[in-house]
Amino acid sequence: MPVPSADFKRALKQLSEKEKETLLLRAARRDAELYDTLCFELLPDVDAATVYEQASDQIHELFAVGATGRLLNRSLTKALSKTVKEVARARRITKDKRLEIDLNLYALRHIFENYTGQFESPYAGFYTATARLAARTTQLVRKNLHEDLWIEYKADLDDFLQQLHARSKSRSLKFELPRELELPD
Numbered sequence: 001m002p003v004p005s006a007d008f009k010r011a012l013k014q015l016s017e018k019e020k021e022t023l024l025l026r027a028a029r030r031d032a033e034l035y036d037t038l039c040f041e042l043l044p045d046v047d048a049a050t051v052y053e054q055a056s057d058q059i060h061e062l063f064a065v066g067a068t069g070r071l072l073n074r075s076l077t078k079a080l081s082k083t084v085k086e087v088a089r090a091r092r093i094t095k096d097k098r099l100e101i102d103l104n105l106y107a108l109r110h111i112f113e114n115y116t117g118q119f120e121s122p123y124a125g126f127y128t129a130t131a132r133l134a135a136r137t138t139q140l141v142r143k144n145l146h147e148d149l150w151i152e153y154k155a156d157l158d159d160f161l162q163q164l165h166a167r168s169k170s171r172s173l174k175f176e177l178p179r180e181l182e183l184p185d
Contacts, residue, residue, distance in 0.1 A: 024038075033089060033092065033093065036051075036089075036093050037092070037093045040093050040094060048094050048096050048099055051090050051093055051094050051099065052090070052099055052102060052103065054090075055086055055087065055089075055090040055103050056103065056106050058086050059083050059086055059087075059103065059106060059107050059110065060110065062079045062082050062083055062086070063076070063079050063083075063110060063111075063114070063115075072118060072121075073118050073121045073123045073125060073126045074123070074125065076111075076115055076118055076126045077125040077126045077129050080107070080111070080126065080129045080130065080133065081129065083107045084133065086103075087100055087103040087104055087107070088100075090103055097140065097144040097145075098144070098145065098149075100140060101137060101140050101141055101144070101145070101153065104133060104136070104137040104140070105137060105153065105156055105157075107133065108130070108133060108134060108137065108156075108160050109156070111130055112159075112160060112163060116163065119164075119167050119169065120167070124169050124172070127164075127167065127169045128169075128173065130164065131164050131170070131173055131175075131177050132175070134157070134160045134161055134164055134177070135175065135176070135177050135178060137153075137157065138157055138161070138178050138181050141153050141157065141181060142181070147183075147184045150181060150183055150184075151183065153181060154180075154181045154183065157180070157181045158180045158181060161177065161178060161179060161180055161181075162179075162180075164177060165177065165179060
């Protein structure tokens with residue numbers, strides 16, 4: 001992403017209010033994420049809960065529509081990849097790291113409620129992607145949240161990690177999958 005130069009900032013300050021408005025509206029029409037960010041920043045009825053709801057609906061839709069066909073494992077892997085991108089988009093819009101964790105947990109709950117049978121597929125792509133998401137979510141909780149909040153996420157994360165470790169594919173992962181979310185002493 002380019003860093004605005006001093007000349008650019010000066011030129012922007014010299015624009016009239018109407019020219020700034022026109023420029024901003026043109027940019028928002030071209031970039032959906034910029035539009036969503038501006039809505040979040042400017043509109044009082046668009047808050048983190050609204051962004052969470054929109055993103056969770058999108059995640060649900062990705063799995064409902066995208067996870068079909070003869071090669072279900074591949075479809076699920078693609079849906080999960082798009083889900084990770086949707087979660088990152090929601091985080092960029094709100095700058096809320098807890099929202100990212102909550103959306104990751106929403107996706108993991110959806111996977112474990114509906115698609116665990118695909119973990120036994122001869123293709124490891126979906127299992128590996130799910131394990132990466134669980135490991136990343138565990139890492140995000142430890143890194144970005146205060147220790148007092150970890151307990152809220154421990155039960156869900158420990159359950160997901162335990163189910164992933166119960167599969168034979170857990171031994172062939174090329175990264176370390178934690179066994180549980182370790183609480184501080």
